[in-house]
Amino acid sequence: MARSDGGDPEPDREPDREPDRPDVNELAPRFAVVLDALGVEPGHRVLELGPGHGVLATALLDRVGQDGAVHLVDRSEKMLNAAVARNRRATDDGRLAVTIGRLQQVDLGDACFDRVVAVRVRELWTDGDVALPRIRRWLVPGGRVAVGLDAPGGARPSTAVEALVAALTDHGFVAVVASTVTDASVVTATAP
Numbered sequence: 001m002a003r004s005d006g007g008d009p010e011p012d013r014e015p016d017r018e019p020d021r022p023d024v025n026e027l028a029p030r031f032a033v034v035l036d037a038l039g040v041e042p043g044h045r046v047l048e049l050g051p052g053h054g055v056l057a058t059a060l061l062d063r064v065g066q067d068g069a070v071h072l073v074d075r076s077e078k079m080l081n082a083a084v085a086r087n088r089r090a091t092d093d094g095r096l097a098v099t100i101g102r103l104q105q106v107d108l109g110d111a112c113f114d115r116v117v118a119v120r121v122r123e124l125w126t127d128g129d130v131a132l133p134r135i136r137r138w139l140v141p142g143g144r145v146a147v148g149l150d151a152p153g154g155a156r157p158s159t160a161v162e163a164l165v166a167a168l169t170d171h172g173f174v175a176v177v178a179s180t181v182t183d184a185s186v187v188t189a190t191a192p
């Protein structure tokens with residue numbers, strides 16, 4: 001399979017590497033910090049909002065393993081098609097599902113998840129009064145959400161991080177924690 005970054009494959013360097021199971025250490029910092037904070041375990045059901053090309057989804061699928069599942073929601077059909085193409089094996093296995101639509105409007109039925117994650121999806125903090133109650137309903141009690149944000153200003157929490165922390169608290173989430181490392185912030189919270 002061709003590499004999504006357009007580079008030449010290097011079979012001698014990593015002969016056993018499968019296309020759907022990349023080295024998580026190669027993830028961009030914004031994904032690595034979120035993945036670390038999310039605490040995904042084998043067997044988990046994970047909802048990713050705004051997955052873009054599905055790079056984080058690949059790592060999530062690796063973490064949940066064969067007994068877990070990942071569901072992607074994105075308003076862009078083009079992005080979801082790219083995410084599915086990137087994670088074709090998991091799609092064929094039935095471990096990856098996708099729903100097209102805005103996170104404020106999609107109907108996921110009575111689906112519930114152990115983890116919800118979103119990276120650089122602005123409407124989580126600009127439209128939190130709609131988005132956050134939905135995330136709380138999608139999470140099982142004790143389930144965790146992690147939201148990744150760019151942090152171009154370095155270690156100081158951005159206005160968006162502060163707003164998100166306040167909004168998650170207002171909407172009844174507990175254990176709301178923000179941290180920032182190298183240009184990336186993550187806010188985590190737990191559903192009561």
Ligand SMILES: C[S@@+](CC[C@H](N)C(=O)[O-])C[C@H]1O[C@@H](n2cnc3c(N)ncnc32)[C@H](O)[C@@H]1O
Pocket residue numbers: 030049050051052053073074075076079101102103104118119120121122123
């Ligand atoms: C800036 S990109 C980030 C993609 C990926 N998470 C990353 O960090 O590379 C935002 C993604 O979220 C999707 N998106 C933005 N707002 C959304 C919304 N309200 N509902 C669903 N998807 C949304 C966009 O289509 C896009 O795929």
